Amino acid sequence: MTKRIDKLTIEQTAAMPAFAKQWIDIGLKTGETDWATFDQNMPICYEKAGLKYPTRVVRVSSPLVGALAASVAEAIWRKRRDAVRDAVDGAVGGAVGGAVDDAVGGAVDDAVGDAVGVAVDGAVRDAVDDAVRVAVRVAVRDAVGVAVDGAVGGAVDDAVGVAVRVAVRDAVGDAVGVAVDGAVRDAVGGAVGGAVRVAVGGAVLSAVQIAKKAGVSIGWHYWLGGQFWVGGWWWGAVSSVAFFMDVCKLKLAKDIVERASAYRKVCESVNYIWPNRDFVMVCARPTRIEKDAEGRLHSLSDMAIKYPDGWGLHYIHGVRFEDAGLWQSIAAGTLSAAEVFAIPNMEQRRVAYECMDKLKMKELPNFTIVDQVADDGCGFPMQIISFTLKGFNRPFLFLNGFCPSGGREYFLETQQSDCWEAKAASFGLDRSVEWVAEY
C-alpha cells in the first residue's frame, strides 16, 4: 500500500481512460436502484458528521417529487432545525479531500483530476445532471413561488401532473407526518397529518399553503447528486478518490477510508439525495437515459431521461422541449417548413430544421436565396433566405449560418438582406465589425 503518491507510474496513467469509462457508466446507470446499499451507507455519512440518522427515509420516484417534497418538508422542520448538508459535507467531503490532498502530490492530483474527474464529470454531470437540475429547479421555483403568491399556475398542473402531486403528498407526509412536534407541531397542527396527507388533494399547493399559514417560508432544499455527481462537484470527485484508492492503492487512515467508501457507495447506488436532520429523501435511478453520438441528451422515441413515476425530459440533440407536443411533431416529422420556422426558440428551431426533411423547404412560398457568402471566416457558408407566408405583408428573412464550433446549422430571423449586416446587426453592431474569433 502507498502512503504518498508524488508521481504516477506509466501503468497508472494508462489505466485512467478505462477507469473514467467505468465511472461514466456508473454515473449514467439506469434501472434498478440499490436501496439496500444506500440504506447501509447513508447512515455512515451521518455518523461521520456526528449526526443522528433520521428515522424518516423517504424514497421518491423522480427528482421533481423529491425536490418539491423536500423543500416543503424542510420548510416545516426549519422552525427548529437547519438542514445538515453543510455538516455532512464538512465531515465527509472535507476530511476525505483533505486527506487525499495530504497524501498525494499536487501535480499528481491535478493529473488524475483532469484525466478521470473531468472526463467523468463532463460525461455525466454536464450532460445529464445539468439538464435535470435546471428543469427541476425551475419547476420547483415556479411551483413554490406561484403557490406562495396565492395561486397555482398551469405550470404545476401541466408539469407535475396527478401522479407527481400524489407522490409529493405522500413523501411530505412520510417525512414530516407523525413525528412533527414542538413548535412545528403547534404551528402546523393537524394540518400535516390531516390536510397534507388526506384532506388536501393537490399536494404541492396544499403543502405550501399549510406551511405558509404556519409562518414557514419555503425555500430550495439542497440536494446531493448521487450517481450524477460521481465526477466531482460537491464532496469532491468520487471517481478521482476511487482512482487513488483502487488503482494507486493509496493507503488512507481507517476513518477516512470509511467516509470515502460510504459516500462512494451512496453515489453508486442511488440518484439524488436530500439529506436533512429530520428526514432523508432519496430518488430512484432513472429508468432511461438516451444520448446522441455527441453525448447530449437525445431521443426521438420517448423522453431522453425518464424516471420510474413517468416524469422526465424531452430532448433532441441536447435541446430541451417542455412542450411534448412540439417534440412529438418534430420527432414524427409532421411539421411543415413554415411551422419549423415559426418556432420561437432558436435552438429548438435549429434542431427541428435538423430533423426536417429538407425537401420541405421547396414548400415555402416564394422561397429565394437573397444573399450568399462562401466563407463566413470560419470556413462555413452563409446565406439570407426569404419566403412569404399567408397573412404577412412582408417576406420573412432568415440568416442561415453555421456554428463555428460544432458546425450546427441555424436560422436567425433578420430584417437585413446582407449576410454580414445581418450577423452584425443581431449584436447591435454594424457591418464594419472585425470578427477576431468565433466559437
Place this chain on the structure above:
Amino acid sequence: MKIKIKATRHGDLCLVHIDQLPEGLTLSSTPTLMQGVNGNNHDVKNGTAYFKDVDQFVFGYLVALPGCQLIHPDHGSGDGAIKTADIGEGVYELRRQFEHKHESMTPVLD
C-alpha cells in the same frame, strides 16, 4: 478615422474589445456571464464580470485575466461535453444577440 470594432463571438454572446472599464461598476461574484433558456451557461474562468444594462444589447463587462476562458457545452474547442474558448487578456463589453422578428426585436433563445 473610425476605429474598427473588434469582436469575439461565443454563440449568442459577443465580446467587444474596449479600452477600459467604465466607472461605477460593481464586481459580480458569479462566473456565469449569460444563461441560455436551455440551461447552457456561458461561464468564465480567469475573468471578472460586471453587470450593467446599458442598452438593448450591452448587459455588462468582462475583465479577462491571463488564461481567461469561456466555458460552454457547445461553443469552443475540445472533445468533451464542455468546450473552452480562449479569450485574450483585456476589457470587453458583453453583448447579447437579438433576433429581429417580423414584429419586433426579441432576445435569441439559445
